[in-house]
Amino acid sequence: MQIPHQKISLFQKKILSWYSQNKRDLPWRQTRDPYAILVSEVMSQQTQISRVLPKFTAWMKKFPTIQALADAKISDALRYWSGLGYNRRALNLKRAAEIIVKNFDGKFPDIEKELLKLPGIGQYTARAVLCFAFNKQIAVVDTNVRKIIVTQFEFDGNEKELYEIAEQLLPKEKAYDWNQALMDYAATVLKKEKIIISKQSKFVGSHRYYRGQILKKLLDQKKIQVSTLGYLIKKDYKDSDDLWLQTLLNELIAEGFILINKGVIQLAS
Numbered sequence: 077m078q079i080p081h082q083k084i085s086l087f088q089k090k091i092l093s094w095y096s097q098n099k100r101d102l103p104w105r106q107t108r109d110p111y112a113i114l115v116s117e118v119m120s121q122q123t124q125i126s127r128v129l130p131k132f133t134a135w136m137k138k139f140p141t142i143q144a145l146a147d148a149k150i151s152d153a154l155r156y157w158s159g160l161g162y163n164r165r166a167l168n169l170k171r172a173a174e175i176i177v178k179n180f181d182g183k184f185p186d187i188e189k190e191l192l193k194l195p196g197i198g199q200y201t202a203r204a205v206l207c208f209a210f211n212k213q214i215a216v217v218d219t220n221v222r223k224i225i226v227t228q229f230e231f232d233g234n235e236k237e238l239y240e241i242a243e244q245l246l247p248k249e250k251a252y253d254w255n256q257a258l259m260d261y262a263a264t265v266l267k268k269e270k271i272i273i274s275k276q277s278k279f280v281g282s283h284r285y286y287r288g289q290i291l292k293k294l295l296d297q298k299k300i301q302v303s304t305l306g307y308l309i310k311k312d313y314k315d316s317d318d319l320w321l322q323t324l325l326n327e328l329i330a331e332g333f334i335l336i337n338k339g340v341i342q343l344a345s
Contacts, residue, residue, distance in 0.1 A: 077237055079229060079244055087228065088247045088254075095257035098264065100125075103132060105256065110184035110209035111142040114172070117204045118165050118196065125263075131160055143182055145173040150333070151343040155295055162284070163291055167333060168196025186210045207251050215242035216255040220262035227266060286310065287324055291333060291343070299342045 104116035119128045139145040157166035172194040191202035206212040225231045289309040306313040328334045
């Protein structure tokens with residue numbers, strides 16, 4: 077899909093003019109530190125900015141550098157992540173920090189293929205770090221940018237075509253402001269636009285919910301007997317739920333969240 081140059085020019089002026097008057101004042105926009113930007117991007121995945129703001133501030137105070145996070149205990153990372161959901165994101169952040177400290181001497185990689193090798197980092201997050209931390213002149217496509225392209229250019233193509241349009245729209249040497257502007261514009265002006273998107277399944281009572289409950293209990297109690305855990309996280313727990321519980325525990329062990337020794341569960345160190 078090729079967009080006429082004049083239409084692109086008018087759209088760029090419209091968005092950048094709006095942004096100059098309406099940009100959001102967010103703490104991670106006051107820095108070009110790739111670590112802080114990565115934290116903000118990972119926290120913001122599927123989470124409202126209003127919930128992210130206090131968590132980001134507390135996290136950066138506790139773990140101000142990538143070295144600090146690499147050296148931190150998993151339990152501390154989970155504690156400061158608590159309330160954001162999707163605890164795997166916190167574990168992936170810590171693992172990424174450990175890899176960067178070990179393999180890159182603590183220097184954040186500024187090449188997309190290297191960032192994509194880090195746990196929990198996909199194309200959007202990698203490109204966001206490259207643009208917002210290293211000023212790379214690339215398009216950053218998230219749900220908000222997709223929403224703009226769908227509504228403003230009647231787009232209904234595939235992912236490859238979506239990125240092609242995003243690159244067409246990118247103003248020369250203005251990638252940082254442009255990508256931030258698109259996100260702000262979609263999050264405010266287009267917030268009430270009715271666009272069909274897949275809905276998240278119900279959280280309370282879900283598989284993810286009970287994984288989170290296990291970690292929450294361990295943060296409070298440090299160590300828990302496997303034999304009592306089921307009754308702590310599920311009011312109507314029955315003996316027939318043992319296999320279900322063991323599946324949850326096996327996942328958390330495999331992902332590096334917990335350890336079990338002689339029937340006692342605790343967070344991995």
